[in-house]
Amino acid sequence: MTVQTKRWSVQIYLTEDDDNTRARAVLTTRDTSHITGHGSARRNPVDRSVPEIGDELAASRALEDLAIRMHDVASDDIVQLAGPARPV
Numbered sequence: 001m002t003v004q005t006k007r008w009s010v011q012i013y014l015t016e017d018d019d020n021t022r023a024r025a026v027l028t029t030r031d032t033s034h035i036t037g038h039g040s041a042r043r044n045p046v047d048r049s050v051p052e053i054g055d056e057l058a059a060s061r062a063l064e065d066l067a068i069r070m071h072d073v074a075s076d077d078i079v080q081l082a083g084p085a086r087p088v
Contacts, residue, residue, distance in 0.1 A: 021057070
């Protein structure tokens with residue numbers, strides 16, 4: 001049995017505009033495929049301004065969206081490739 005290690009990278013890009021934070025999480029796989037998730041956060045005007053909280057919320061929402069999109073890609077692959085292998 002051969003153990004194979006793969007490395008996938010996720011980059012998170014944050015954009016802050018006044019009380020709004022937007023995040024984009026981009027997964028890059030070994031074959032250079034890209035899947036992107038998006039998230040955002042908005043500070044309630046009555047709350048104190050703590051930019052890190054907006055970053056954390058927006059990034060976590062982008063990662064959640066990315067996970068859903070990855071699941072959709074895997075589901076599509078299963079549908080296309082499910083069943084017995086065709087003889088060559």
